[in-house]
Amino acid sequence: MILVYVDHDRGVLDELSLQALAAARGIDADVQAVLIGVDAVALAPRLGEFGVATAHVGVHDGLTDYAPMAAGRAVSQLAERLQPTAVLAAGSPRGNEVLAHAAAIMDEPFAADCTSITLGDGVSEVTRYRWAGNVFEEARVHAPMLYATTALHVFAADPQSGSAPAAIVEFAPDLTPADLAVRVLERTGGGGGGVSLAEAKVVVSGGRGVGEAGFGPLEELAELLGGTVGCSRVVTSAGWRPHAEQVGQTGTKVAPDLYIAIGISGATQHIAGCKNAKTMIAINSDPDATIMSFADYAVIGDAATVMPAIVEAVRAAKG
Amino acid sequence: MNVAVCIKRVPLSPGRWSLTPDATAIDTSGSAMGWTLSPHEECATEAAVQLIEADGGEVTAFSLGTADSTEQIRELMAVGVSRGVLLETGADEWDPQATAAALASAIRDDATTYDMVIVGTESADTSGYQVGVRIAHALGWPIVTNVKGLSVTGGVARCERVVGTDREVYEVSLPAVIAVKDGVNIPRYPSVPGRIKARKKPIDTVAPTATPARLEKIRLALPPQETGTATVLGTGPEAAPRVVEVLKEIGVLT
Ligand SMILES: Cc1cc2nc3c(=O)[nH]c(=O)nc-3n(C[C@H](O)[C@H](O)[C@H](O)COP(=O)(O)OP(=O)(O)OC[C@H]3O[C@@H](n4cnc5c(N)ncnc54)[C@H](O)[C@@H]3O)c2cc1C
Ligand SMILES: Nc1ncnc2c1ncn2[C@@H]1O[C@H](COP(=O)(O)O)[C@@H](O)[C@H]1O
Numbered sequence: 001m002i003l004v005y006v007d008h009d010r011g012v013l014d015e016l017s018l019q020a021l022a023a024a025r026g027i028d029a030d031v032q033a034v035l036i037g038v039d040a041v042a043l044a045p046r047l048g049e050f051g052v053a054t055a056h057v058g059v060h061d062g063l064t065d066y067a068p069m070a071a072g073r074a075v076s077q078l079a080e081r082l083q084p085t086a087v088l089a090a091g092s093p094r095g096n097e098v099l100a101h102a103a104a105i106m107d108e109p110f111a112a113d114c115t116s117i118t119l120g121d122g123v124s125e126v127t128r129y130r131w132a133g134n135v136f137e138e139a140r141v142h143a144p145m146l147y148a149t150t151a152l153h154v155f156a157a158d159p160q161s162g163s164a165p166a167a168i169v170e171f172a173p174d175l176t177p178a179d180l181a182v183r184v185l186e187r188t189g190g191g192g193g194g195v196s197l198a199e200a201k202v203v204v205s206g207g208r209g210v211g212e213a214g215f216g217p218l219e220e221l222a223e224l225l226g227g228t229v230g231c232s233r234v235v236t237s238a239g240w241r242p243h244a245e246q247v248g249q250t251g252t253k254v255a256p257d258l259y260i261a262i263g264i265s266g267a268t269q270h271i272a273g274c275k276n277a278k279t280m281i282a283i284n285s286d287p288d289a290t291i292m293s294f295a296d297y298a299v300i301g302d303a304a305t306v307m308p309a310i311v312e313a314v315r316a317a318k319g
Numbered sequence: 320m321n322v323a324v325c326i327k328r329v330p331l332s333p334g335r336w337s338l339t340p341d342a343t344a345i346d347t348s349g350s351a352m353g354w355t356l357s358p359h360e361e362c363a364t365e366a367a368v369q370l371i372e373a374d375g376g377e378v379t380a381f382s383l384g385t386a387d388s389t390e391q392i393r394e395l396m397a398v399g400v401s402r403g404v405l406l407e408t409g410a411d412e413w414d415p416q417a418t419a420a421a422l423a424s425a426i427r428d429d430a431t432t433y434d435m436v437i438v439g440t441e442s443a444d445t446s447g448y449q450v451g452v453r454i455a456h457a458l459g460w461p462i463v464t465n466v467k468g469l470s471v472t473g474g475v476a477r478c479e480r481v482v483g484t485d486r487e488v489y490e491v492s493l494p495a496v497i498a499v500k501d502g503v504n505i506p507r508y509p510s511v512p513g514r515i516k517a518r519k520k521p522i523d524t525v526a527p528t529a530t531p532a533r534l535e536k537i538r539l540a541l542p543p544q545e546t547g548t549a550t551v552l553g554t555g556p557e558a559a560p561r562v563v564e565v566l567k568e569i570g571v572l573t
Contacts, residue, residue, distance in 0.1 A: 009482070066487070069461065093440075093465045093480075096448040104449065104456040109416060109533040112441075112448040127540075130446055134336060135345065136540040137445075142533040149448075182461045184487045188479070196483035202571055225571055233358070236502060243467070243502025244481055249443070250358045250501035258571045268332055279569050281562065282549055297565055298549035299558040309556030313563045317572060 001030040003082060005075055005089035005098055006047065006055075010065065011039035013046065016090040018157030021050040023150040024088050027117060032056065033166065034078050036071045037063045045165035050157060055166040056082075058173045066094065067183035072101020074173035079145060080106070085119050091129075091149035103147040111141050113151040124148075132249035132272035153255050153276045195228040197245060202227025203256045205247055205274070208234040209263020209284065210303050215241065217307035218262060224314050230254065230274075232264050248273035263303045266291030283307070320376040320471070320493075322367040323426050323436045325454070326360040326395065328388040329444040335544070342538040345444075356391050358501040359439030365506040366469055366499055367437050368399035374471070377401040379433075381425055383418050384408060389522055396517035397509030403522035404429065414532035415445070419453030421527035427458060433494065435476070440464050440498040447534075451498035461491040464498035 002024040007014035024031045033047050033055040044055035058074040075098060079087050087102060089095035091113040103110035113129040115136065124146045130137045133151065141148070197203065204222040206215055206229070215229065222229050230247040231240070247254055249269040259277035263284060264270060271294055274280070282295035285302050292298055299306055330345045331353040337346040347354075367378040380395050382388045383406035392403035406421050413421070426433060436458070438451035455462035468479030468486065476497060478489045509517075552561040566572035 068464070096441075097452070097464050100449040100452040101456075104419075104453045107416075109414070110447070110449050111534055113446065130444060130539070131332060131336075132446060133542065134332070135338075136542060138537045138540065140535045140537060142531075142535065178459075178461065182463055182489060182491055185490055186488045188486045188488060189484070198483065225566070227571075233501070237505060239505060246502060258566070258569060268336065279565075280549075281552075281565065287551070292549045293547055295549035296547075297562075298551050299553055299555075299562060300551060301555040301558065305556050306558065309559040310562050313559035314566065314572060317563045317567070 001032055001082065001084045002028045003079055003084040003087045004031060004033050005087065005095065006033045006035050007090070007092065007094045008035060008040050008043060011042060013043045014090070014092065014094070015157070016092045016152060017095065018050050019152065019155045020088050020090040020095065020150045021047070021052060022157050023117065023155040025051045026155070027119060028085065032082070032084070034058065034075055036074055041168060041170070044168050048163045048165040049159040049161065051160070052166040054169055056169050056171055059170050060173055060175055062175060062180040065184040067180055068094070068097045069101055069182045070173070070175050070179040071098045072105060073175055073179045076102040076105045077173050078171060084145065086117070086124070086146040086148065089149045091151050095149050099147050099149055108143045108145065108147055109141050111139060111146070111148040114148045115151045115154050117146070117148060119146060132269070133275070134268050134272055152253065195226070197228055197230055197247070197252045197254060200228040200254065201256050202258045203230045203247065203254050203274070203277070204228070204260045204262070205230035205232070205264060206235060206262045207232035207264030210235070212238065212240045214304055214307070217311045220311045221260070221307070221314060224311070224318060225258070227256070227258070232270050261291050261295065262307065264291055265289050266294055320371060320374045320434045321431050322370055322376065322378045323381055323433045324360070324364050324367045324378060324395070324400070325381050325422055325436065325438045325450065326356055326364065326391060327382060327442050327444070328354050328384050328391045329357060329442070331355045336541050338539050338541065342540065343536065344539065354387070354390065356394065357439050357443035359441065359443070359499060361506040362501055362503045363437040363439055363499050364395045364398065364400060365504045366497070369504065370435070370471055372399070377431065379404060379429070379431060381406065381422055383413060383421055383527060385410060392522055393517050394509070396520045397513040398507055402520060405522055405524045406527040407524050408527065408529070412445070412536060413529070414534040415447040415449045416453065416533055417530045419450045420457060420530070422450065423454045423457035425525055425527065426454070435493055436496045438496065438498050440500050451496055455496040458494070458496070460494050460496050462496040462498060463489045463491060466497050466499045467503050469497060469499065469503060
């Protein structure tokens with residue numbers, strides 16, 4: 001049996017966790033889920049569609065919102081009791097964090113961002129991302145129970161309609177005040193409006209070549225296409241745009257239908273964040289820029305004149 | 320307030336990757352290759368320096384790696400780190416469990432008592448997402464990871480992290496471990512006087528205890544390299560109508 005940590009945010013299912021369920025099902029038909037917090041009870045049955053027969057929900061008075069140390073403790077306690085062959089989660093910020101806690105508590109190894117997993121008796125073999133996916137590592141994990149996360153957008157979640165809802169089994173984790181000390185206390189900013197970069201269908205992304213004053217047409221184009229603005233690290237380091245917009249290894253990883261890279265050279269750390277785009281258009285004054293070997297389409301030219309022309313043409317096409 | 324930062328020497332990543340002949344490491348023999356620090360850890364150090372500038376105290380940089388790691392410690396000394404502790408190893412890579420255990424005991428056994436340990440959420444090269452978490456459990460301290468906003472008042476660290484378009488707020492009492500992400504601040508550049516002062520600052524060397532890797536690297540591989548070439552739609556503003564056609568073809572413009 002494989003136990004998968006399925007994340008949610010105040011009762012809203014984390015779609016990335018479904019990718020970890022798909023990976024688990026590829027290894028073992030017997031997949032169970034663990035969710036933390038009473039808010040999860042309502043969404044757990046839906047996991048039946050993703051191959052989960054039983055969903056364990058950790059319920060505790062102190063678990064009112066995301067609490068990573070407590071979640072790690074709860075997952076480790078359940079794993080000790082159920083003895084799965086592996087504990088998996090999605091390689092999202094939360095998935096990696098909760099599994100790192102669970103593995104640290106058990107003093108077991110943890111392999112983050114795996115693209116393949118072969119379980120063995122006491123030794124498992126994994127392939128995992130290094131350098132945000134620019135390099136693959138083949139590794140042996142020496143442990144009776146494997147703690148691992150799955151690299152994002154490698155395993156496709158495949159719902160099967162007509163499957164029985166997952167049965168819910170509540171459990172009461174044994175948590176200390178110290179475990180619960182780390183938890184979300186409040187939320188600021190955002191609160192609706194604006195498309196989140198990670199989920200945007202269209203990302204209009206600018207680099208050094210756009211210049212500090214050149215982002216206006218990028219914002220207009222993003223708005224016309226129902227997308228959002230992204231940028232390179234040079235841009236955030238210069239303070240031209242907020243860091244929340246940075247795409248890449250140390251920024252946000254995106255997988256939009258369309259990624260437009262404007263005045264971006266295509267450094268590997270930038271590509272690490274946008275290589276899962278379905279279509280990429282590069283706009284660059286240098287026909288030999290590295291980005292040209294990643295892009296599907298290109299416009300060669302100065303962003304300062306090309307971008308306003310594109311905005312105009314798109315506006316006209318929309319009527 | 321005394322702050323420890325944990326930093327790691329990593330190859331300056333190239334435009335095109337290549338591996339050593341035995342495929343166990345990045346080939347760093349090319350003339351353009353050098354060594355650097357992860358942006359997360361530059362930000363971790365900047366955060367630590369800002370805290371002691373406000374409150375007094377010292378920042379110590381801990382690094383587990385080869386003797387060459389002193390180069391990266393010196394770089395950080397030029398921007399405000401007072402002292403370095405090198406946990407010197409051979410060329411073999413240590414796994415995250417052994418790394419964290421060694422760092423935690425070096426921090427615990429140090430003559431200075433620390434109020435905070437600041438690390439990166441993940442390292443640039445091995446990207447394990449765990450050394451900070453393991454240090455926190457070893458020290459029995461709380462940890463907040465993925466931190467994009469940090470302030471300390473009255474012995475409490477207020478941490479923000481970004482989720483979608485929202486920011487989540489956490490508060491933990493010190494001592495605590497904070498794992499930051501690139502973007503929590505903009506690291507300063509070293510000044511010339513900073514660089515001169517850095518040369519005289521002390522670096523202590525300790526010999527950490529090795530344990531067999533339980534996450535054992537066998538070999539590295541490179542993903543298929545992109546060799547594609549973009550279809551050029553045109554040059555200059557005249558290409559705009561072709562761009563619109565493509566937007567329609569792929570269905571983002573209807
Ligand atoms: C560990 C590590 C992590 C990193 N993480 C990230 C990350 O998350 N995200 C990230 O982006 N970077 C990251 N970097 C930095 C990365 O290596 C590059 O430095 C950065 O991506 C380059 O940004 P850029 O393409 O905007 O600038 P440049 O590389 O300077 O490229 C500018 C481009 O603009 C073009 N140009 C110039 N003028 C014009 C014009 N008028 N019109 C059109 N085009 C023009 C040029 O031809 C060039 O291709 C990281 C680095 C390290 C070491
Ligand atoms: N060898 C090391 N020496 C010092 N700090 C390290 C080392 N390895 C990892 N760290 C710290 O732990 C963070 C997370 O690393 P990792 O778990 O490897 O992704 C890094 O950003 C560093 O701050």
